[in-house]
Amino acid sequence: MPENHTARLSIGLPVYNGEQFVRTAIDALLGQSFTDFELVICDNCSTDSTAAICQEYAARDARVKYHVNDTNLGAARNFNRVVELSQGYYFAWANHDDLWEPTYLERCVKALDQKGEAVLAYSHSAVIDGDGSIVTPAIVDLKLDSVRPELRVRRFIELQDHNYPHPASEGLWVPVYGVMRKHILEKTPKIGSYISSDTVLIEELLMHGQFVEISQTLFYKRDH
Numbered sequence: 001m002p003e004n005h006t007a008r009l010s011i012g013l014p015v016y017n018g019e020q021f022v023r024t025a026i027d028a029l030l031g032q033s034f035t036d037f038e039l040v041i042c043d044n045c046s047t048d049s050t051a052a053i054c055q056e057y058a059a060r061d062a063r064v065k066y067h068v069n070d071t072n073l074g075a076a077r078n079f080n081r082v083v084e085l086s087q088g089y090y091f092a093w094a095n096h097d098d099l100w101e102p103t104y105l106e107r108c109v110k111a112l113d114q115k116g117e118a119v120l121a122y123s124h125s126a127v128i129d130g131d132g133s134i135v136t137p138a139i140v141d142l143k144l145d146s147v148r149p150e151l152r153v154r155r156f157i158e159l160q161d162h163n164y165p166h167p168a169s170e171g172l173w174v175p176v177y178g179v180m181r182k183h184i185l186e187k188t189p190k191i192g193s194y195i196s197s198d199t200v201l202i203e204e205l206l207m208h209g210q211f212v213e214i215s216q217t218l219f220y221k222r223d224h
Contacts, residue, residue: 007087010082011038011091013082016046017047018096018097034105037088040082040086042082067081090179098220101218107121117147119209119211122178122179122219138171144175175211184208188205
């Protein structure tokens with residue numbers, strides 16, 4: 001990628017002491033079929049080998065942008081920091097311990113390119129353990145695509161009421177790891193320093209536009 005090229009998509013990867021899984025996560029992201037992205041890693045003052053691992057990737061792939069905070073900002077502020085550092089039109093958060101099928105980004109970007117009124121695209125997902133084995137499929141068919149914002153938000157709230165605490169309800173927050181239009185994300189407070197702030201963010205994004213659900217399991221949330 002030329003130095004003056006602005007990537008279409010920014011992937012923001014906040015990390016703290018992620019040496020166990022961060023290499024696997026970066027490999028999965030750099031191996032995506034969609035390649036026009038920057039990977040913005042923001043290290044929250046890790047004390048393990050995270051820095052060495054990330055610096056290794058940044059040295060050999062120009063798409064990897066590695067930043068280290070002066071002090072530990074806390075998880076929420078670090079999630080928001082990767083947004084501040086990103087340059088792309090589209091944006092996606094990536095946890096240092098999750099996994100993605102090679103076509104995940106391609107399918108999500110294509111969905112947003114084709115549906116201009118949508119603000120976010122995500123896929124079916126599953127929960128995996130520390131070894132990468134599937135623990136449970138996550139809830140699917142969220143149907144967050146009504147043309148009316150109040151119906152989209154109502155649908156999401158009803159899904160929470162009907163599915164909690166069923167294990168599959170874990171999938172209700174999956175859209176926050178989808179690909180979204182960055183300028184829409186920037187209209188929200190993003191991630192807050194309180195429990196379930198990702199749920200609140202999803203509700204705010206739903207007020208701005210439709211979500212597109214890709215009917216294939218392409219994202220794996222690691223629970224370890």
